[in-house]
Amino acid sequence: MKRVLSGIQPSGSLTLGNYIGAIQNFVKLQHTHQCYFMVVDLHAITVPQEPKALREQTESVAALFVAAGIDPEKANVFLQSHVPAHAELGWIMTTLTHMGELERMTQFKDKSSGKESVGAGLFVYPSLMAADILLYNADLVPVGDDQKQHLELTRDLAQRFNQRFGEYFTIPEPYIPEVGARIMSLDDASNKMSKSNPNPGSYIALLDPPDVIRKKISRATTDSGREIKYDVKAKPEVSNLLSIYSQCAKLSIANIEAKYEGQGYGQFKKDLAEHVIATLEPIQQRYREIRSSGKIIDILDKGAQRASEAADETLRNVKERMGFLLRG
Ligand code: AQP
Numbered sequence: 464m465k466r467v468l469s470g471i472q473p474s475g476s477l478t479l480g481n482y483i484g485a486i487q488n489f490v491k492l493q494h495t496h497q498c499y500f501m502v503v504d505l506h507a508i509t510v511p512q513e514p515k516a517l518r519e520q521t522e523s524v525a526a527l528f529v530a531a532g533i534d535p536e537k538a539n540v541f542l543q544s545h546v547p548a549h550a551e552l553g554w555i556m557t558t559l560t561h562m563g564e565l566e567r568m569t570q571f572k573d574k575s576s577g578k579e580s581v582g583a584g585l586f587v588y589p590s591l592m593a594a595d596i597l598l599y600n601a602d603l604v605p606v607g608d609d610q611k612q613h614l615e616l617t618r619d620l621a622q623r624f625n626q627r628f629g630e631y632f633t634i635p636e637p638y639i640p641e642v643g644a645r646i647m648s649l650d651d652a653s654n655k656m657s658k659s660n661p662n663p664g665s666y667i668a669l670l671d672p673p674d675v676i677r678k679k680i681s682r683a684t685t686d687s688g689r690e691i692k693y694d695v696k697a698k699p700e701v702s703n704l705l706s707i708y709s710q711c712a713k714l715s716i717a718n719i720e721a722k723y724e725g726q727g728y729g730q731f732k733k734d735l736a737e738h739v740i741a742t743l744e745p746i747q748q749r750y751r752e753i754r755s756s757g758k759i760i761d762i763l764d765k766g767a768q769r770a771s772e773a774a775d776e777t778l779r780n781v782k783e784r785m786g787f788l789l790r791g
Contacts, residue, residue, distance in 0.1 A: 468601035470503035473520040475658030480646035490532040498538035530750035541766030548774035552594035593617040603638040628784040649683040652699035
């Protein structure tokens, strides 16, 4: 069975973008692959996090994984910080990474641009991501467009290690989902929908109540036209809403265009809000049950135990190959 690894940062409240672009694919993959799905809290602290919020968001993301349909008996669900091998292999990978490789990373350039002071962790983040993937010898990594460059670096680091210390790491491949929409921000369709956006009107959180969802969608930016047509260049905002509609209502875009032919944006937005609400309602219901049961701590403990077994073995092999004197 091929191994899949992916993670989501607890850097805010999960959005519909995270669900459509990542979690719904995780749910499918768990049936056909050996999956490792983690909440990457060590990555989240590469930008400042408030401790109380970090703790709450971490538990919330883990509970949302399960509420959205990831079965902790099938997939390994755990926190990155519960498996210390991530930080240790992360350091080892940092020593194998060249400064120039990190300087070329566009995500670092984006996230650091205009900031007076930037943590070194943000700079070396791609080396830690490489460690996350290589620890489990993952074959496939579901990645969005913005992470492709980091996966390329992971592949280079795996090859570099294998050349210097003997064949060991699997070279991971990107997993491109069959339907992988990139959901854009509701207030600006040139940016992706992001959980850390300071404007909550720019995203739909998976835990937003129905009225908030209705309000956010009715206020979503559109153009001054009337036509409901998918054309990313000419009508980026409407195209984004069509993608969300298609994913939530499980209808093709052509079908939705035909349904609203000759109508303005009003009814389209109202119906879209109801489809989003219907998609999120069962997830929110299960989320409340999981949080109130307190089971998530136990799920994360078991997930970390299983993940540690695989990760510790990799780390031991890596250290042995590199010439570390191992404990007896
Ligand atoms: N807007 C999106 N559309 C489709 N997929 C998305 N993902 C994120 N936003 C969208 C996918 O969700 C996973 C989570 O990634 P992450 O938490 O590690 O960080 P991210 O990609 O940077 O996500 P956010 O929500 O934008 O977080 P912040 O605001 O903290 O940077 C990834 O698989 C990603 O592709």
